[in-house]
Amino acid sequence: MKNQIYVWDYMVRFFHWTLVLVFTIAYLTGEELDLVHAYAGYYIMGLIVVRIIWGFIGSKYARFSQFITSPTAAIDYLKALFTLKNGQEHEKKYIGHNPAGGWMTIALLISILATGYSGLKVYGLEGNGPLAVSTAEYSQVQQAGFIKVSDDEDHNNEQGEEFWEEIHEFLANFTVLLIFLHVGGVLLSSRKHKQNLVKSMITGYKESKSDK
Ligand code: HEM
Numbered sequence: 001m002k003n004q005i006y007v008w009d010y011m012v013r014f015f016h017w018t019l020v021l022v023f024t025i026a027y028l029t030g031e032e033l034d035l036v037h038a039y040a041g042y043y044i045m046g047l048i049v050v051r052i053i054w055g056f057i058g059s060k061y062a063r064f065s066q067f068i069t070s071p072t073a074a075i076d077y078l079k080a081l082f083t084l085k086n087g088q089e090h091e092k093k094y095i096g097h098n099p100a101g102g103w104m105t106i107a108l109l110i111s112i113l114a115t116g117y118s119g120l121k122v123y124g125l126e127g128n129g130p131l132a133v134s135t136a137e138y139s140q141v142q143q144a145g146f147i148k149v150s151d152d153e154d155h156n157n158e159q160g161e162e163f164w165e166e167i168h169e170f171l172a173n174f175t176v177l178l179i180f181l182h183v184g185g186v187l188l189s190s191r192k193h194k195q196n197l198v199k200s201m202i203t204g205y206k207e208s209k210s211d212k
């Protein structure tokens, strides 16, 4: 009989499924619905920051120290995954994230944060959000002679906005690419290891004999 091991604590599970929901909302509202989009984006950035803190203080399998391995371990794992017929040995080895899953987690966290930051820059250059100089401050500074707004500077600002828009769009789509790889990886390793990883992310439990 296999043991049930509690792997994903409530924070990791809440983080994951809320992120899936709000990320979808943010992605779909990018072209319009400014306010909904901005708030979805803030919420996502908040979730990621909390998850990073949880990566240091959370339960065993939530900690970065538990699932950040050497890149070689991730490559070896992937090689084995593609050639493996029966995943029992790996199943015994990795209870939390496998080495490839660990690196994918880090890549997703960084990519989503970078998407959010670039979104803040676009929003700021449009005069909104925390990175914007408010109209009042802007005219005070202008009156005090600290900044001179010439046509050239206005033009630079527009160019800056376009630049950050491109970056924001690129990062959002790059994150979506990572998500496809992530879901593909989850489904593949579920099949090879004969483990329902999606169910584990819902209930928190995995079946295993190992205690690593
Ligand atoms: C972190 C999750 C986020 C995702 C997945 C995301 C995704 C997107 C997407 C797909 C677009 C449409 C790009 C295009 O086709 O032109 C967009 C546009 C935009 N996003 Fe985000 N975004 C995120 C966060 C944010 C945040 C935090 C802000 C600022 C508060 C923001 C501000 C904007 C703005 C102002 C635009 C409009 C750009 C334009 O006028 O074309 N985004 N976003």
Ligand code: HEM
Residues within 6 Å of the ligand: 012, 015, 016, 019, 020, 021, 023, 024, 051, 062, 096, 097, 098, 101, 105, 108, 109, 179, 182, 183, 186, 197, 198, 199, 201
């Ligand atoms: C917006 C889409 C998604 C994003 C941004 C995302 C992001 C993430 C992140 C950051 C983790 C690491 C969890 C942690 O340690 O806190 C993770 C794990 C996981 N995700 Fe997703 N995910 C997405 C969609 C999905 C979907 C649709 C599924 C189901 C098919 C899924 C299944 C899983 C599973 C099973 C794990 C745990 C993997 C393991 O056992 O090592 N994810 N995801």
